Amino acid sequence: MAAKHSKTPRQQTGGKTVATGKAKTIASTKTTTVASPTSTAATTSATGASEVAKKARRTSHRSIREATPVTMDDVTSLASKTTKRADKSLLVICGGLSHERDVSISSGHRVQGFLEEAGWTVHVHDMDGSLLPYLTDESTRPDLVWPLLHGANGEDGSIRDVLEMAGLPYIGSRAKASRTAWSKPIAKNVVRMAGLHTPHSVTLPESMFRELGVEPVIDMLLGSLGLPLFIKPTMGGSAMGCTMVTEQSQLTQALINCFAYGDVALIEQAVTGAEVSVSILEFDGHPLVLPPLEIWTPSGTYDFEARSTPGPTEFYVPARLDAKTTQAVSDAALTAHRALGLRDISRTDFIVDAQGQPQFLESNVAPGMTDTSLLPQSAQAAGYNLPELYTALVQSVLNQKRTD
Secondary structure, eight states: OOOOOOOOOOOOOOOEEEETTOOOOOOOOOOOOOOOOOOOEEEEEEHHHHHHHHHTTTTTTTHHHHOOOOOOHHHHHHOOOOOGGGEEEEEEEEOOTTTTHHHHHHHHHHHHHHHHHHOOOEEEEESSEEEEHHHHHHTOOOSEEEEOOSTTTSSSOOOOOOOHHOOBSSOOOOOHHHHHHHSSSHHHHHHHHHTOOOOOOEEEEEEHHHHHHHHOOOOOOOOHHHHHEEEESSSSSTTOEEEEEEEEHHHHHHHHHTTTTTTTTEEEOOOOOOOOOEEEEEETTTEOOOEEEEEEEEOOEEEOHHSSSSSOEEEEESSSOHHHHHHHHHHHHHHHHHHHOSSSSSEEEEETTTSSEEEEEESSOOOOOSSSHHHHHHHHHHHHHHHHHHHHHHHHHHTOOOOO
């Protein structure tokens, strides 16, 4: 499928992003993710999840529809504020030791480049032993932090707890909300209570298979959920450890792949349909819902191989959905964003089934920001200039004079 290419600064060609409707066409290239040593994710307490779930029950589609949306003029206005950008010190934290280190570093330097292009003073720091002294020393202490760590420590709320203890304002969801979204089973329960649909699933630790026996548990899974199934770690990103299972003989290996990246498996009934991602940015508390982006792969699954192999994956912006379904998936993303208590930036992934119903998969509090990542593709296809868009987000957070 041919696509016309319109390059933006520092953008490379090589993949396919297909514009539909009035959205602009952008060019992209796939980035290979190299696995790094794993780190342990924090767990979400049952009490905290219960509190979020109660809040989710009070979230309604009516309140979502009444929210004042952000326009392109609002973004331009925020980005044109008279803050002396060179006098503000912004810090991007990226890297770390998760499996997604390489993607995180790419995201961090990409954001740094766009913000510097807009006139900000931006530093980048790895997640290492010299970070805390850097954050607390008056000579290097930043005015604002943008944590772009992917995977554990970055998305499980840990780094946000550290920033809050240091009294530093940062872009993104608070620690508690991040922990809730990081745990896929808990996030699914929260959004279900908010009225969203999500595939039926069970959550089983590796120890369950050891203690009860692999074959009896697999037999029970097949009797309860049937086939096909989608197996993935309860915590993690970049589709690492994820497998589509269409035959019983594939289950054991799929579980082995999953447990290589985490101790607990989320086993879902696989839903057939269009895979769609919706990114949200907030400016002074008002949402900007970017156009839904549809992901197409030859295999039908946007797994790690599809994400790391250049060429075959195609992205459609906006997604090839009718107007009613497009509105439904946009509303569902905003419902998830609010029910989970997210802030500033998120990306929520769905399968839109044959009935046009968005099926929630997960929400991401630190979406990728590389040149091939989904959020930047949606933003550019909608006509946004990335230096201006990121500047507006920074300005919005600075305006709020946060202490967290």
